[in-house]
């Protein structure tokens with residue numbers, strides 16, 4: 189068996205087409221969405237993702253607002269920039285690129301963002317809304333994963349989903365999203381304390397690997413025909429490596445590879461959140 193590829197780039201392009209139409213409709217109402225980014229420091233990956241976000245804005249007709257700060261930025265200086273974007277009417281939504289340098293408190297920064305302008309869905313109030321099932325912006329990677337699965341008709345209702353990784357941007361919110369009535373999956377959330385990872389992965393209909401541990405998921409761990417989504421990105425001297433061993437392609441029924449699977453969906457969902465917020469305004 190060779191897996192059907194869940195093509196994140198093609199899906200992202202289709203979403204961008206739809207967003208372009210919606211942005212034109214907003215313009216006719218005199219509404220121009222403006223996405224801001226706050227980037228602190230010199231991390232090469234973060235710079236590349238922020239560049240990708242602004243390139244995507246240009247393709248769709250969203251105004252870009254960029255705040256790049258040096259690595260030695262203090263918490264107070266970061267908060268000043270956040271306050272400025274909260275007050276800027278041209279900035280209808282924005283995000284703080286993660287990770288922040290170690291001396292900064294990401295939680296305090298995220299909590300200071302105006303929850304109405306939280307394009308990433310990572311403000312504590314919006315994460316609380318997710319727990320309560322209330323409407324609000326949703327974290328981009330988890331909602332991108334669900335969108336990708338749905339667009340390829342991967343059955344979710346009643347599926348056993350094993351999520352590997354309990355981070356705040358992917359694993360934890362993904363568990364909440366997948367167990368909503370509209371998705372109805374049964375979720376096992378695995379982490380470094382999980383006793384038998386192989387057994388948890390082996391019984392899953394859908395495996396989502398977001399641990400940042402190269403080739404953690406090997407072919408022998410995967411149930412034949414399962415859907416496997418690789419969310420891990422590790423930068424090595426040989427290039428980028430995902431959490432899923434390349435041999436999994438021969439066992440899985442569907443595969444979202446890294447690169448080209450979930451990553452492009454993250455940016456598509458960010459711009460979707462930005463357009464949705466402008467439509468609600």
Ligand SMILES: Nc1nc2c(c(=O)[nH]1)N[C@@H](CN(C=O)c1ccc(C(=O)N[C@@H](CCC(=O)O)C(=O)O)cc1)CN2
Nearest residue numbers: 237283284285286287308328446447448449451452454
């Ligand atoms: N504030 C946020 N910070 C971070 C998020 C996030 O959603 N909000 N997610 C990641 C980084 N990220 C977007 O910010 C992101 C990661 C990967 C990709 C992507 O398209 N990856 C490519 C491969 C990697 C590459 O080419 O460098 C792919 O999978 O095809 C897009 C966005 C952490 N920080």
